[in-house]
Amino acid sequence: MKALVTGGGGFLGGVIVRMLHERGDQVRSFSRGEHPALETLGVEQFRGDLGDRSAVMEAVKGCDIVFHVAAKAGIWGSYGDFYQANVTGTENVLEACRTHGIAKLVYTSSPSVVFDGNDVEGGDESLPYPPRYEANYPKTKALAEQMVLAAASPLLATVALRPHLIWGPGDNHLVPRIIAKGRAGKLRQIGSRPCLVDSVYVDNAARAHLMAADRLIPDTGISGNAYFISNGQPLPLWEMVNRILAAADIPPVTARISPKLASAIGCICEGVWGLLRLPGEPPMTRFVAHELSSAHWFTIEAARRDFGYQPEISIDEGLEHLRNWFLTGKS
Ligand SMILES: NC(=O)c1ccc[n+]([C@@H]2O[C@H](COP(=O)([O-])OP(=O)(O)OC[C@H]3O[C@@H](n4cnc5c(N)ncnc54)[C@H](OP(=O)(O)O)[C@@H]3O)[C@@H](O)[C@H]2O)c1
Numbered sequence: 001m002k003a004l005v006t007g008g009g010g011f012l013g014g015v016i017v018r019m020l021h022e023r024g025d026q027v028r029s030f031s032r033g034e035h036p037a038l039e040t041l042g043v044e045q046f047r048g049d050l051g052d053r054s055a056v057m058e059a060v061k062g063c064d065i066v067f068h069v070a071a072k073a074g075i076w077g078s079y080g081d082f083y084q085a086n087v088t089g090t091e092n093v094l095e096a097c098r099t100h101g102i103a104k105l106v107y108t109s110s111p112s113v114v115f116d117g118n119d120v121e122g123g124d125e126s127l128p129y130p131p132r133y134e135a136n137y138p139k140t141k142a143l144a145e146q147m148v149l150a151a152a153s154p155l156l157a158t159v160a161l162r163p164h165l166i167w168g169p170g171d172n173h174l175v176p177r178i179i180a181k182g183r184a185g186k187l188r189q190i191g192s193r194p195c196l197v198d199s200v201y202v203d204n205a206a207r208a209h210l211m212a213a214d215r216l217i218p219d220t221g222i223s224g225n226a227y228f229i230s231n232g233q234p235l236p237l238w239e240m241v242n243r244i245l246a247a248a249d250i251p252p253v254t255a256r257i258s259p260k261l262a263s264a265i266g267c268i269c270e271g272v273w274g275l276l277r278l279p280g281e282p283p284m285t286r287f288v289a290h291e292l293s294s295a296h297w298f299t300i301e302a303a304r305r306d307f308g309y310q311p312e313i314s315i316d317e318g319l320e321h322l323r324n325w326f327l328t329g330k331s
Contacts, residue, residue, distance in 0.1 A: 003213075005030075008029025017041065060099075072140075145226060161212060163205040168201050169321055190289060263286050
């Protein structure tokens with residue numbers, strides 16, 4: 001099988017590439033930059049921007065399957081930039097799949113596409129998309145997911161996976177942020193409710209992509225569906241944060257602020273960053289304040305039932321790997 005992984009040099013994409021390569025598939029990656037780790041593996045690299053239709057067309061040509069993993073992530077940025085990467089980019093991938101007769105498309109979505117700021121406990125795939133979003137990332141990921149699912153046809157099988165808070169060695173988003181803020185003593189627990197939150201070790205999330213791909217057949221079974229993917233072990237959010245800090249020998253976060261105060265700080269930061277066009281991301285937004293003070297965990301029963309997904313690496317084992325990565329720099 002010849003697979004294209006968009007964002008194959010990224011955190012999740014890199015593990016998907018490694019797993020495909022290990023089982024003997026031919027792999028091609030598409031992203032803007034050059035990724036030396038891919039070169040070491042002998043992975044073909046196509047460089048371009050998702051928003052560039054002809055670059056995406058070229059990358060898709062000659063493949064049997066596409067894993068569309070690349071996206072613009074983050075809590076801050078213009079709607080135009082998020083739209084271009086996440087929505088126009090996905091439109092380009094879909095068009096390229098149709099043009100080049102690709103039979104299968106696995107799209108990496110996000111559980112944030114159903115997050116409306118309220119608690120979700122044991123939610124399943126029947127949860128609706130909310131009428132409005134507090135950030136451009138979930139809004140554009142939801143638009144892209146809906147396009148991917150609607151594109152399922154007898155010729156093109158599509159599936160969307162929603163991995164929840166991916167973490168592990170090589171993480172360039174969540175873990176480094178927790179470590180940097182924890183080290184600087186800048187983390188505060190928000191609220192005192194022990195809100196359960198899902199997360200997923202990166203290898204489990206990557207394996208789910210391969211398992212879904214293997215069971216993906218046009219017009220039957222899982223095509224046209226979205227699935228939540230997690231470790232199936234929801235934990236109180238601050239317990240998980242403190243366990244990640246402990247893996248780096250950083251003391252736990254104990255100081256607290258109220259959810260109302262966090263939301264008010266988020267609102268002020270958004271105003272200041274928007275008005276003064278300050279660089280980088282604000283330290284708090286309303287979206288983040290709500291995510292950090294609410295429960296959000298989902299059943300993974302549908303993924304288990306439909307393509308046999310089973311998280312192989314437990315949180316304890318994953319934290320050991322993380323600790324080793326902190327100590328040696330090797331994943
Ligand atoms: N990390 C999480 O907790 C999490 C949770 C839920 C869902 N997800 C989803 O999982 C996917 C992968 O996330 P990740 O954490 O692995 O992110 P990541 O490490 O930032 O990887 C994303 C990759 O996409 C490429 N990329 C970004 N914008 C691009 C563009 N405009 N054109 C071409 N390539 C582009 C980047 O490479 P270049 O910079 O070289 O272009 C990067 O290697 C995303 O779809 C994200 O929405 C992540």
